Amino acid sequence: MKKLTLLRHAKSGWDDPVARDFDRPLNARGKRAALRIGQYLRDNDLHYDHVLSSPAIRCVETIEQLAQGVGETIAPSWDKRIYLASAVSLLDVVQETDDRHDSLLLVGHNPGLEDLVLMLVPDRIDDEARDQVEEKFPTASLAEISFPVERWDDVRPNGGTLSLFVRPRDLDPSLGPDQS
Template identity: 55%
Template sequence: MKRLITFRHAKSGWDQPAIRDFDRALNDKGRRAAATMGRHMRQLGLRFDSVVASPAVRVAETLDAMFDGYGRRMAPSWDRRAYLATAATLLEMVQETPDGVEALMLVGHNPGLEELVLLLAGSEGPTDGGTRDSIGEKYPTASVAEIHFDADHWQDIHAGDGHLVRFIRPRDLDPALGPDRRL
């Protein structure tokens, strides 16, 4: 069995309009959310053998804060293709994963990650509780989805093959990490 964990970068700042999108850093809420998600993944016992990530600054900072919360660091494989990638490109990256990797964490951006999860998650696993619909509504920053595949080889994974096991948003763990309320 193969497991894919998708992790969208945490909330970034827009306070420097002249900065390139690629170079945008996390804001304080984003750092808190990424660390919170890391702690929660550790509490769940969520393990991964490999991390493939977009090299964008906000993704690197998300991983740094997540690893602080998780309590374990890994050296990600930075892949420029993941920056603002489509679901098709992300699926190609998943299919290129070496078979020795049982659990892959893919870290990047929307809308590609959301579309990838919806593409792959043909059914909901026993612990999902109907969250596939939640993903279709919105895949917020710093959210994590876990999909299981009855496959021995990553190259054999195709649309609809997966079982969505869980979808966790930062606001599920701490309401203060949810959307800002507008008056």
């Protein structure tokens, strides 16, 4: 059994004057959301054999806040291919994962992460979590997909089961969409 968890980077600051999108940092709400997701991981005893991440600043800072919430160091492998990647490219990255690892945390960006969930998890009438992902995969949200395979290379479209979808606002309503 292989378990893939996707984490979208936390909310970044569009007001920061940066020359490149790659360099955009998290805003204050994003930092709080990533910290809260880390606390959720700690409280629910969720751990990963391997962490892969986009090296974009907002992903780096998301992992830093996540680690603070978990209460332990997280040492990801940085992979430039994850930055703004399509679902197909992300699937390639997943399929190349070393089979020694049974649980993988992949930290990246939308729309690729949302599209990857929708690609890997079949659309079923009674799957509320998948419907929520299809509606929106908000920043700092986690989606966990389980696959009945022994090798990452055997992960295929429609082959997974979405076992968890957690949004920051599910844990703390103040981390939800702005009320205007």
